[in-house]
Amino acid sequence: MKNQKLRLSYFLIFFLFAFSQLKLTAQAIEGKKDLDLVFIGNSITFGSLLEKPLIEAPPVIASDYLRQQQGIGEVAFINQGRSGFTTVDFLPSMAGALIEVMDATHQLHNDNHRLLVFSISLGTNDSAEKGPNGSPVDPKVYHNNLKLITDQLLANFPDCKIIFQQPIWYSNNTHNRSKYMAAGLARLQSYFPELQSLVQEYSKSNPRQVFMGDQKGFEYFNNNYLTDLAAETGNDGIFYLHPNKKGAIVLGKLWGEAIYQRLIKD
Numbered sequence: 001m002k003n004q005k006l007r008l009s010y011f012l013i014f015f016l017f018a019f020s021q022l023k024l025t026a027q028a029i030e031g032k033k034d035l036d037l038v039f040i041g042n043s044i045t046f047g048s049l050l051e052k053p054l055i056e057a058p059p060v061i062a063s064d065y066l067r068q069q070q071g072i073g074e075v076a077f078i079n080q081g082r083s084g085f086t087t088v089d090f091l092p093s094m095a096g097a098l099i100e101v102m103d104a105t106h107q108l109h110n111d112n113h114r115l116l117v118f119s120i121s122l123g124t125n126d127s128a129e130k131g132p133n134g135s136p137v138d139p140k141v142y143h144n145n146l147k148l149i150t151d152q153l154l155a156n157f158p159d160c161k162i163i164f165q166q167p168i169w170y171s172n173n174t175h176n177r178s179k180y181m182a183a184g185l186a187r188l189q190s191y192f193p194e195l196q197s198l199v200q201e202y203s204k205s206n207p208r209q210v211f212m213g214d215q216k217g218f219e220y221f222n223n224n225y226l227t228d229l230a231a232e233t234g235n236d237g238i239f240y241l242h243p244n245k246k247g248a249i250v251l252g253k254l255w256g257e258a259i260y261q262r263l264i265k266d
Contacts (some may be wrong), residue, residue: 032073061252087145088134121165127188131178143194163213165234214257
């Protein structure tokens with residue numbers, strides 16, 4: 001009886017191993033890539049104001065979009081959006097947000113056959129006139145902060161890919177617990193050339209590893225804020241900052257399209 005149980009155990013182990021190898025072989029033949037996605041950002045990434053952020057936030061939508069695309073196998077993701085956070089909050093340190101992100105990434109990504117992708121969307125809170133940690137963040141400081149964050153991720157995950165998703169538009173009277181306003185909106189747009197510059201720098205130091213992601217979202221939400229952003233009551237009237245359910249779907253698809261375009265089609 002013991003020998004029979006032992007043989008059965010060996011058989012099950014062999015079967016599971018063989019099945020996993022066949023799966024990997026089949027996907028390799030089909031040219032499919034399995035993805036582990038880590039979304040780093042602020043309240044917009046997290047899905048603040050959405051009724052069900054766990055199933056409606058942009059990272060969820062982006063991951064669902066990618067699962068439906070040719071050449072994509074399995075897609076796993078974690079949402080590391082943190083409300084109110086700036087690039088300052090994610091700077092490398094012995095404790096804090098980036099350490100937590102990297103710990104969560106190690107738990108998600110434990111198979112080197114899978115492609116690890118960091119999607120980073122930061123800048124909205126950096127641009128504020130007053131309130132969030134470190135704000136207002138000068139464009140050059142924003143550049144340097146993102147570089148420090150990116151360098152740390154590349155050091156800890158040498159085979160990863162990193163995509164910078166351009167922050168989206170907000171109304172020039174945005175003023176909740178933090179003050180953004182027209183000066184903040186102008187500062188936000190001054191970050192865009194810094195993102196492009198960073199990508200150019202990494203194209204030389206880390207070829208095919210750091211990419212520019214979505215750049216359509218800013219203009220889209222500028223033109224569609226009444227239907228795609230939540231109307232929020234603030235200190236200077238009704239303002240528009242966070243995507244509603246419809247807007248989260250649009251933003252998630254834009255992020256998914258950018259990831260697919262940069263990493264699969266290019």
